[in-house]
Amino acid sequence: xxxxxxxxxxxxxxxxxxxxxAIRLPDGRQREEPYxxxxxxxxxxxxxxxxxxxxxxxxxxxxxxxxxxxxxADATTVAVVGGGPSGVSVAYNLAMRHPAKAVHCFVSGEGVxxxxxxxxxxxxEAKLVEGAGVVLHRHHRAVLPDATRRDAxxxxxxxxxxxxxxxxxxxxxxAVGAGQPNSSFLPPEMLTPEGFVAVDAFLRVAxxxxxxxxxGDIAAT
Numbered sequence: 001x002x003x004x005x006x007x008x009x010x011x012x013x014x015x016x017x018x019x020x021x022a023i024r025l026p027d028g029r030q031r032e033e034p035y036x037x038x039x040x041x042x043x044x045x046x047x048x049x050x051x052x053x054x055x056x057x058x059x060x061x062x063x064x065x066x067x068x069x070x071x072x073a074d075a076t077t078v079a080v081v082g083g084g085p086s087g088v089s090v091a092y093n094l095a096m097r098h099p100a101k102a103v104h105c106f107v108s109g110e111g112v113x114x115x116x117x118x119x120x121x122x123x124x125e126a127k128l129v130e131g132a133g134v135v136l137h138r139h140h141r142a143v144l145p146d147a148t149r150r151d152a153x154x155x156x157x158x159x160x161x162x163x164x165x166x167x168x169x170x171x172x173x174x175a176v177g178a179g180q181p182n183s184s185f186l187p188p189e190m191l192t193p194e195g196f197v198a199v200d201a202f203l204r205v206a207x208x209x210x211x212x213x214x215x216g217d218i219a220a221t
């Protein structure tokens with residue numbers, strides 16, 4: 001990043017008419033950053049590890065990680081809800097790191113990694129169950145907490161829309177997706193009805209005068 005100016009702030013608006021991004025700084029002051037070309041890579045909040053934009057120092061981040069590490073280390077029973085790559089990875093690594101813990105992975109379908117090749121699914125499930133000792137629960141669709149109160153780590157009991165008895169766990173890892181784009185600072189004409197950035201085949205953003213591009217968490221039109 002030699003020669004790159006780094007600004008810690010939260011983008012609050014994009015003014016395409018004068019090619020500038022409005023930014024709120026940690027001390028509350030506002031500034032505008034001009035651009036010749038703008039690359040939007042603002043990501044999303046996904047109900048798992050990705051949280052809404054906020055001002056965090058290195059100390060803040062390390063404190064959160066230490067607290068979550070302790071919460072997982074102190075738990076006897078851990079429930080991972082979600083069978084995608086994130087949920088499978090968390091369940092596997094927790095079980096391998098803490099073999100004395102009871103690690104349960106709950107999936108809504110027949111198995112983990114829906115949409116992956118059957119041979120891949122079989123191999124990963126074998127590593128998860130036989131290799132790491134994770135208890136895999138199939139056909140369990142959870143009643144999700146309110147999105148505004150759901151963080152990466154929670155606690156039980158977990159209720160199921162699929163009719164099984166509720167499950168009690170010391171820690172619940174919510175790996176259920178629920179992606180919400182961090183796009184509230186963008187003009188409405190740049191967004192899809194779902195709030196994702198709308199781009200063409202060349203990643204150019206609608207309404208961006210040909211100099212606004214986006215990568216990640218986008219919708220091609």
